[in-house]
Amino acid sequence: MTVSSPVSPRSTTARRAVGMAAAAVVLASGAAACSSSNDASGDGPCATTPASKSDGARSITVPDAEVTVLSPGEGPAQPLTVSPRTDAAQRVTLETSSLEASVAPTSRTENTNQVQKTEQQLVTPITARAVCDDPSSLEFSIGTPTSKDTALDGLLGALDGSTGGISYAPGLVPTRLRLKPDESSESPARSALEQSLVGALDYAVPVPTTPVAPGARWQSLRTVSAAATVTQTMTVTLTAREGDILKLDVRVDETPVDSVFSIPGSDAKLHIAKFSMSGSGSLTVDLRSLLPVSGDLTMKGGRELTGDDPNRPILQQNEFTLTWRKSE
Template sequence: MFPKRTAQVVAALAVVTLAAACGSDDGTSAPSSADVTAGETTVPVSAVTTTVVDAGAEPRSPIRFALDAAAPQNVLMTTRSEIYQQIGDQPQQDLSTPALTMPLTATVAGAADPAYSVGLILGPVTSPDRRLTDALTASQGSKAGLSMQPTGAVTALRITPPPSSPDIARSAIEQAFYQAVYRAVVFPDTPIGAGAVWTMRQQVMSGMSLSQVTTATLRERDGDRLTVDVSVTQTPDAPVWTLPGGAGTLDIDTFVMTGTGTLVVDLGAPLPVDGTVTVAGEQVYSDPGNTTRLRQTTTNSVRWSQP
């Protein structure tokens, strides 16, 4: 099975890796499961369950976003995905996605009932890769959007690329957003204070089902500005991966995806204002006959900064 379908396996792995980075680099429901209407792709984002480990110091209070519809937010989001893959003794392949820097303007429509509707407009997106930068030219002015609960949980992602946007540009932008939504900080329902620790559990769905656990620590709070340290771990939900498109199955021999970072959020703004989260690891898969192994190393990062 494996040698005859190498190309299909490679393509499937690339999809899973990119989605998971973000998600999961694995991250959200795969684009194939999305609803597409009039050029807009809506991708549901799996629910997050929070559990407080340590409520932190007094004073404690519930932490909720109160987004201001009259105050647009401008921020830069930079994503990067390094993917190196080797099948058996073949030469290693570089399936990396060049770094992407996206100027975003976020506006809020209405109150949280039950979630804010956040509209996003892309400025001129750039990349060190000249070919990708050229392809991204048509994407300037693209629209996207989030459904965001007051806890910070993102429940849906909407992307509306212009019709003239090349596939390579659309894919790069989509994967960048997938990474961002699966690295969002979600606050617990109960009151917390400085030093609080809580976990965020979320199912990451792409070609493979992953469980993502993010441990968050409230390092500092200055009014509505909060600094949160995070650590991320992803594990597969089954020891066998069923490949998409009826390509068979692969045994998951090794799967390690962990990461850390720090995010700074403003409770009046929908997107982080500063910080970076990086997740990296190694995966090894083998065909059921154990005749061929596929090894993959990945590193994915999302960085937020001021324009």
């Protein structure tokens, strides 16, 4: 079995191709008045219809999250009622960055290795509007993204004005991303945008649907299916609450469901000999908004993959960072 080109373990159509798991593989060889605009690109406070459900936007499933309260906290428990504002749009900036390195043997006869390193970073301004009469749907438009990658940055201007939507289950759990890049944009720009948004939603922090008090801890479990299917365990602590504003501390650990690593785009499979991926961060959530107000998360880890010859492993190191910032 020979794979001669870099392969991302989370493709554009799967999970987080530009996220923490995207290393190269080389082997052997409410009630307010709404806007008259019916989509996220208008200037009104809310979207009158979930336009992205019918305008030809690409639909991408987001893994569901199962939330279990570990500790209810101390003091009077109060519900974390999500009630998106319909009197104002939410403006945030999303930044994602991945750093990936892979070391693999170049041949069976030579004691040499091939080292590949990839870095991708994207900063995307987002204007989000809840659907006026549907608090489970969000419509959004994006401004012009930017990137430290000058080649990519030159393509991102065409994405200005691209639209999309997100569907939510109770407890701020995203279940589906819909994305419609501007038709004039090129494939690398579209791919980078999709990968960034998918990566962010894969790490969305849910809240319990039962009342809790400050100090409460809960656990979120997701199964993220990709080249390496993993169980994501997210442990969240409610460190403070002021009205609808929540301060959350987050710890994330990922473990493979099995030892199979399926190389996207081929029938080839590798064996996961070793795997680690974990991280932490903090988040500020406004229960009147569907996207985070601010926060960051950093994931780091690595893995060892083997093919036909277990003495010739591929070693990978991965890092993924996610930042939300409030925009004016």
